[in-house]
Amino acid sequence: MKYLHYVFSMLCLMAFVSCNDDPEFFKLESYPDEMHIRSSVESVVLNKGIANQEAVTFTWDAASSPISSADEVTYKVCLFPTAMKDDKSAYIDVDTKTSLTLTHDELNAMVAKWALPGTPVKVTAQVLSNVHNETRYVKPEVSTVELTITGYEKYPPYLYMIITDDAGNVSSQRLEQRQLGSGIYEISFNMVPCNFHFTTTSEAYPAYGAAGDGKLDYVVEGNVNEFRNEAIGMRTIIVDTNAGYNDCRVLNIVQLPTPGLIWICGNGCSVGWNTNTSSGRLEMVGSAREPYLYAWTGEFTAGGEFKIGLGNGWGDQFFYAPFENADPLTNHELPMYRFQDDGGDLKWVPSVSGRYTLTLCLLVDDMWTKFEPAN
Numbered sequence: 220m221k222y223l224h225y226v227f228s229m230l231c232l233m234a235f236v237s238c239n240d241d242p243e244f245f246k247l248e249s250y251p252d253e254m255h256i257r258s259s260v261e262s263v264v265l266n267k268g269i270a271n272q273e274a275v276t277f278t279w280d281a282a283s284s285p286i287s288s289a290d291e292v293t294y295k296v297c298l299f300p301t302a303m304k305d306d307k308s309a310y311i312d313v314d315t316k317t318s319l320t321l322t323h324d325e326l327n328a329m330v331a332k333w334a335l336p337g338t339p340v341k342v343t344a345q346v347l348s349n350v351h352n353e354t355r356y357v358k359p360e361v362s363t364v365e366l367t368i369t370g371y372e373k374y375p376p377y378l379y380m381i382i383t384d385d386a387g388n389v390s391s392q393r394l395e396q397r398q399l400g401s402g403i404y405e406i407s408f409n410m411v412p413c414n415f416h417f418t419t420t421s422e423a424y425p426a427y428g429a430a431g432d433g434k435l436d437y438v439v440e441g442n443v444n445e446f447r448n449e450a451i452g453m454r455t456i457i458v459d460t461n462a463g464y465n466d467c468r469v470l471n472i473v474q475l476p477t478p479g480l481i482w483i484c485g486n487g488c489s490v491g492w493n494t495n496t497s498s499g500r501l502e503m504v505g506s507a508r509e510p511y512l513y514a515w516t517g518e519f520t521a522g523g524e525f526k527i528g529l530g531n532g533w534g535d536q537f538f539y540a541p542f543e544n545a546d547p548l549t550n551h552e553l554p555m556y557r558f559q560d561d562g563g564d565l566k567w568v569p570s571v572s573g574r575y576t577l578t579l580c581l582l583v584d585d586m587w588t589k590f591e592p593a594n
Contacts, residue, residue: 248285248358249358250285250357250358250360251360252360252361252362253280253281253282253283253348253360254279254280254281254282254317254346254348254360254362255279255280255362256277256278256279256344256345256346256362256363256364257277257278257279257364258275258276258277258344258364258365258366259275259276259277259278260274260275260366261366261367262339262366262367262368262369263275263326263366263367263368263369264369265323265326265327265330265368265369265370265371266323266371266439267323267324267327267371267372267373267425267437267439268425268437268438268439269323270322270323270324270327270437270462271322271323271324271462272322272323273320273321273322274321274322274323274325274326275320275321275326275366276318276319276320276321277296277318277319277320277321277344277346277364278317278318279294279317279318279346279362280317281317282294282348282350282360284350284352284357285350285357286350286352286354286355286357287352290350290351290352291315291350291351292315292348292349292350292351293312293313293314293315293348293349293351294312294313294314294315294316294317294346294347294348294349295310295311295312295313295346295347295349296310296311296313296319296344296345296346296347297309297310297311297344297345298329298342298343298344298345299342299343299345300333300334300340300341300342300343301341301342301343301365302341303333304343306332306333307345308329310347323371324373324462326368326370327370327371327373328373329342330342330368330369330370331370331373334370336370336371336372336373337369337370337371337372338369338370339367339368339369340367340368340369340370341365341366341367342365342366342367342368343363343364343365344363344364344365344366345361345362345363346361346362346363347359347360347361348360372419373402373460374396374399374400374401374402374460375419375420376395376396376399377393377394377395377396377404377419378393378394378404378417378418378419378427378458378460379391379392379393379394379417379418379419379420379421380392380393380394380406380415380416380417380456381415381416381417381418382413382414382415383413383414383415383445384411384412384413385411385412385413392406392408392456393406394406394417394456394458396507397507397510398507401507402459402460402461403457403458403459403460403461403506403507403508404457404458404459404460405455405456405457405458405507405510406455406456407453407454407455407456407472407474408453408454409452409453409454410448410450410451410452410453410454410469411451412448412449412450412451413447413448414445414446414447414448415445415446415448416428416429416443416444416445416446417458417467424438424439424440425437425438425439426438426439426443427458427460427467428442428443428444428445428446429444429445429446429447429467430444433466434465434466435458435460435465435466435467446467448469450469450471452471453471453474454469454470454471455469455470455471455472455510456468456469456470457470457507457508457510459507459508464508470511470582471582471583471584472510472511472581472582472583473511473555473556473581473582473583473586475529475556475581476529476530476535476536476556477529477530479503480495480500480529480530481500481501481513481527481528481529481538481579482494482495482496482499482500482501482527482528482529483499483501483515483517483525483526483527483528483577484496484499484525484526484528485523485524485525485526485566486520486523486524486525487519487520487522487523487524487525487566487567487568487569488515488517488518488519488520488523488525489517489518489519489520490517490525494528494531494532494533495528495530495531495532498517499515499517500515501513501514501515501527501577501579502514502515504578511580511581511582512578512579512580512581513578513579513581514576514577514578514579515576515577516574516575516576516577516593517574517575518572518573518574519569519571519572519573519574519575519577520569520572521569521570521571521572522568522569523568523569524566524567524568525566525567525569526538526539526540526564526565526566526567527556527579529556533559535558536556536557536558537556537557537558537559538553538554538556538579539554539556539557539559539562539563539564539565539566540565540566540567541553541554541565542565543563543565543566544566544567544568545565545567545568546567546568546569546570547567547569547577547588547590548569548570548571548590549570551587551588551589551590552586552587552588553579553580553586553587553588554586555583555586569590573592574592574593575590575591575592575593576589576590576591576592576593577589577590578590578591
């Protein structure tokens with residue numbers, strides 16, 4: 220009996236010891252770095268004035284497949300601040316190439332998330348190799364290199380319009396962004412024939428002048444070519460500093476009696492004959508590039524009437540239809556707003572019922588409406 224008790228105790232001890240052993244997991248085999256990524260520079264101060272020019276080129280040696288020399292190997296590259304390894308940029312696919320060049324603008328877009336403009340930051344560039352084998356997964360090789368990058372301020376809070384009129388008088392106007400960080404600046408004021416350019420601070424540089432193709436030319440020193448304006452009266456200047464547009468437009472936008480206040484009313488829509496209601500307000504639906512587009516989405520009733528109000532009540536100005544019973548589905552004219560006595564109480568009459576979006580374009584030289592089913 221004592222012998223059996225001893226055997227049982229030994230078996231329990233063995234089971235206890237085996238339960239406390241670390242479990243063994245399958246581990247992917249790691250391979251040494253064959254790529255040895257290199258950077259064309261150890262440090263770089265990014266320059267907005269040459270935003271589209273090369274800032275850095277990363278190169279590396281080709282990696283090989285440990286399974287078959289016929290396997291294709293592709294690469295991905297990302298960057299991250301060396302002190303914050305989890306804050307990686309999006310991976311950039313470079314396919315089978317063994318180099319990647321980034322411009323000042325591309326690099327600055329990454330660095331702006333990690334450090335303030337003008338502040339040097341240590342950055343790690345990482346390349347991963349991916350072996351494409353039909354039967355086995357191969358753990359990617361990793362290669363890294365460090366460099367120091369100093370970024371620039373891409374979108375200053377304001378732009379300053381430096382104006383010289385034809386009499387030689389110099390003045391300035393401050394343009395603001397409707398949406399901070401958009402890089403799209405705007406101002407409306409009474410203009411006269413003049414030349415103008417823009418600065419990003421109270422100093423002469425950096426500046427935006429006119430390029431040969433009419434686009435913006437970013438200047439950090441030397442001559443700044445002027446834009447020319449011949450218009451007289453209230454105009455809206457919109458400057459878009461984003462690479463896709465990089466332009467300056469002088470627009471003649473309808474100046475509403477009360478800025479931003481537009482509403483719909485009538486028995487041809489769900490608002491009914493109620494003036495200036497929150498449910499009937501048209502909203503600006505254009506981007507910061509298109510602050511002249513307004514729209515209302517709601518229920519319309521065939522055979523009913525509607526018009527567009529711009530004040531607090533019936534005695535104020537309205538957008539009226541171009542003629543009595545104009546169908547917004549087929550007629551897209553938009554006459555300038557007026558008082559009722561200046562042309563009659565002309566209203567739109569939709570020929571369809573349902574949920575629609577009515578859009579107004581308030582460019583003086585291109586006023587129109589659009590009426591289409593809402594999603």
